[in-house]
Amino acid sequence: MLTRNAEKAAALTSGARAVTGDLLDPSTVRSAFQGMDGVFLLNSVSTTESHEGRMAVNGARDGRGVEGFGLADFSDTMTE
Numbered sequence: 001m002l003t004r005n006a007e008k009a010a011a012l013t014s015g016a017r018a019v020t021g022d023l024l025d026p027s028t029v030r031s032a033f034q035g036m037d038g039v040f041l042l043n044s045v046s047t048t049e050s051h052e053g054r055m056a057v058n059g060a061r062d063g064r065g066v067e068g069f070g071l072a073d074f075s076d077t078m079t080e
Contacts, residue, residue, distance in 0.1 A: 023052035024051065
């Protein structure tokens with residue numbers, strides 16, 4: 001699990017490995033997915049959502065050993 005807040009991640013269920021970082025920071029993306037078998041991306045709906053998604057895909061595929069990638073998109077569920 002990639003989180004910007006390690007303290008909040010510590011309170012979540014066990015069995016997931018927490019990595020502190022930010023999808024908008026290229027150095028985080030280079031290291032965050034190292035050693036992961038798969039990635040499931042669920043990022044918040046924001047003005048940077050598309051950029052974060054591209055960063056995650058690129059970080060996961062660039063020789064990091066990730067075999068599977070899943071994405072949940074909730075952009076159509078937002079109302080104005």
